[in-house]
Amino acid sequence: MEDRIRLLKKKANQIRKLIIEMLAAAGSGHPGGSLSSADIIACLYFDVLRYDPKNPSWPERDRFHLSKGHACPALYAALALAGYFDTEELWKLRKLGALLQGHSDRRVPGIDVGSGSLGQGLSVALGMALAGKIDKRDYRVYCIMGDGELQEGNIWEAAMAVSHFRLDNLCAVIDYNHFQIDGRVDEVMNPEPLSDKWKAFGWNVIECNGHSMKELLESFDTARKVKGKPTMIIAHTIKGKGVSFMEGVVDFHGRAPTEEERKIALNELENNEASKGKE
């Protein structure tokens, strides 16, 4: 367990550095929600998920869908580190003709379904999980959602249906970072009581610290063992996590770091505890 956590903390830190670098190069994009989901994505891509970057369409692969498509820098970084494509692509993010589009895109090796318009990802994951049941394959389906997008009605249609179809091969994660573009989520449109809502819809609900690899690993492990119902992991996170001046700052939902901010952020990330593999 110690070794797994050490590896994951390092990977997450690498992802964070790549997020800062690619967004600075792009000059636009969404650092806050990318950084808040970096640990969850690292945990999935470097421990939990079953995949083969040499064979992206391997039928037995676990499915991952990023419902909050604006956090794609975190996903692009993970996919590059996993070997799906060359890291050089990251520096062309958001540029004309680039592989890496401004929101998660199906043309990217390793991405099965693009996203960007919020509130649809849980339905996409539902379809993937249904296909797995029909084909009697044992792959699992993971979906990361934002907290702001829980305001979309489509999410609750999917919440009802995933539970109705008893899709225990589906595990969703809410990156609960408490901020959306216009401000605090509870002030814009409060989703609480969140855990009770998902329980009422028939889900197995786990709450954890979304920046603790130990807690994330345990949560994914528990989810795998629950039969007959889907699992929702409510991961409590900090928007902009890992870069002190971005943490909890709503401005960094959708603003790229300046050259000066890039240097400070990278310096922080190169000298923090996570860079040494510590929780």
Next chain:
Amino acid sequence: MEKLYARDIYGKTLVELGKKDDNIVVLDADLSNSTRTAFFRKEFPGRFFNFGVAEQNMMASAAGLASCGKIVFVSTFAMFATARPLDQLRNTVCYNNFNVKIVATHSGITVGEDGASHQALEDIAILRSIPHIRIVVPADAMEAKDAVIAAYKEEGPFYIRLGRPKVAAIEGRREFSLGKGYILRKGRDLAIIACGIMVGEALKAQEMLKSKGIYATVANVHTIKPIDKNFIIELAKEYKHILVCEEHQSVGGLCSAVSEVLSRSYPVKVGSIGINDRFGQSGSPQELLDAYQLSSPHIAKRAEELIRS
């Protein structure tokens, strides 16, 4: 003349395809008895999923299923298959170019007594601007069957628009070829281009016009996207006057598609039989076709005006 429900034939065709191909799955939103996807449900309960009254979830889930290699047929009423889940359809199905076949029933004003809230008159206009999707409006039940089979064979998203009432078989209907229009009756004075149930109305109008010494060509353009440009240009060259008939708003549908082709390549006067920027209302299908000036006497009258203008 034999009259059939196109949706009956759709349901039966789904079962036939389902027997041959395990990859076909069918989704519906609480209307499976009306859309006839219930036929498939009875034969293949493990590959049929009722999503309840939740079309947005159904449409995005269809994309998820398609991403795993499924050929997904999605059915509900036309009103709820396009406008309601449009973002899911545009961003998640069409942008990703998934193998999702939307077969919508109860389109147009001939939904009848249910009234305006259930009469989809804008669905073609809504979808025609979205890349990747193909749009087919079959003229009778057997053309519906052919269109469904063609959609099954072709990779990518489709929208097939069916109606509620029984439709008479079109005499002289030709073998279906996706994206290809064809002439059903040959005349000399003008060309009437129609799709869906308006093909039958146009044929009746053509008979009426004969008694006045007007000989109309009637063409079936079942595929609205991609539109058969060459065919339409050839018709314009030969007949000079074009009348387009559709059970849809006059903007955004077949008439718009034809006009776009002709205004760019071979401008001629184009007349339109369609809904003139109005909502529908309750009534029997025939009463509504008459009241909204879609039925054959109105086509004949408009055709005469067009060539005399």
